[in-house]
Amino acid sequence: MTDTTSVTSKTVNTVLGPVPAAELGVVAVHEALLSVVPGAQYAPDVSMDRAEIFEVLAGKLADFREHGGKTIVDSTGMFHGRDLKLFEALSRSTGVHIVASTGMGPEEMLGGYFLTPQTNPPTPWPAEKFADLFSKEVTEGMVVPRVERRGAAGLVTTTADRAGMTATEESLFRGAARTALDTGVPVSIRFGADALHDLDIVLDEQIGAGRVLVGGLDRRDAASAGAALAVAGRGAFVGIDHVGLNEDAGYLTDHERADLVLGLVRAGHADKVILSSNAIGVAKGQPEYELPFSHVVSVFVPFLKTRGLSEEDAHRILVENPRDLLTVR
Known part of the structure; x- marks a missing residue:
């Protein structure tokens, strides 16, 4: 087990400011607090009652804390409902650390501005422009549109199209990697058609594999290809992050996820x-x-323990691994 004294001087960016990495406790690394499909906030049939949203989220975060959770990462990126003032109020009210993220993707979900050709003939946004955009959200604070910047992003996240990475998405991945390299926060990628190909794009930017989380490795196509073991072998973190999803043919069931986790261990x-x-x-x-x-923490890990996962490895997976990932370096 990792000695926590080695991280007492290290910090993680939360919406209320840096906190000691050793204080994160049990972390949920890939969740969405408020997920808004871009444009839905303007639809007349969609209610955006902030008091109601706060009440629902506060209840869910309180339940998370009651079951031992202490830190949650909102991995939605810039344009899918990220609400920093709401997150700040929720963190103060519930005592749960909230880490917010910068980044965007896949291409089909980008706003028109980020798809506007920048050259003649047209080419995608270059990686350096995405890197500058994301990096400023870490070093200067995340943007509250047309108003101000607030707390520093603790993670940069991006996603590729399931049919395969587009040219714009390659720029996104490279820009995200450059942000992580320049600012010290980790990068979380949701791969498209090929997890190893997309990981290699990020690693090509000379970021250490231990600063990269490859999510969605409990997709059935990834499991069939042995992607999780290959990603771990390259030194990146393996995101098995649809735990609880048991009725989608594109993903493993929790029993199969348990086999995957135990095999990696x-x-x-x-x-x-x-x-x-x-x-x-x-x-x-x-x-x-x-x-x-x-x-x-309340259902899946206890199930893993009945299948033979040790207390030491459970602590490693719930506490130490996300702490090591999220620590600013």
Whole structure:
């Protein structure tokens, strides 16, 4: 088990400012507090009652804390509902650390400005422009549109199209990697058609693999290709982050996820496993997903223990691995 005294001087960026990495406790690394499909906030049939949203999220965060959770990462990036003032109020009210993220993707979800050709003949936004945009959200604070900047982003996240990475998405991935390299925060990628190809794009920017989380490795296509073991072998973190999703043919069931986790542990990669549920606290413009943020710690990890996961490895997966990922370096 990692000696926590080695991280007492290290910090993680939260919406209320830097906190000692050693204080993160149990972390849910890939969740969505408020997930808003871009444009839904303007639809007349979508309610954006902030008091109601706060009440629902506060209840879900309180449940997370009651089950031992202490830190939650909102991995939605810049344009899918990120609300910094709401997150600040929730963190103060519930005592749960909230880490917010910068970044965007996939291409089909970008706003028109980020798809505007920058040259003649047209080419995608270059990686350096994305890197500058994301890096300023870490070093100068995340943007509250047309108003101000607030707390520093603790993570840069990006996503590729499931059919395969586009040219714009390659710029996004390279820009995200450059931001992580320049600012010290980690990068979380959601791969498109090929996890190793997309990881290689990020690693090509000379960032250490230990600063990269490859999410979605409990997708059935990734599992069939042995991607999780290959990603861990390259030194990146393995995101098994749809825990609790059991009725989608494109993903493993929790019983199969358990096999995947235990296989990684047996192969010596317990220090690379990251568990999360991709839960959505409040959804706008898309179906609700009523899965508690506490599902991993209260249901899935106890199930893993019945299958032979040790207390030491459970602590490593829930506490030490996300702490090591999120620590600013």
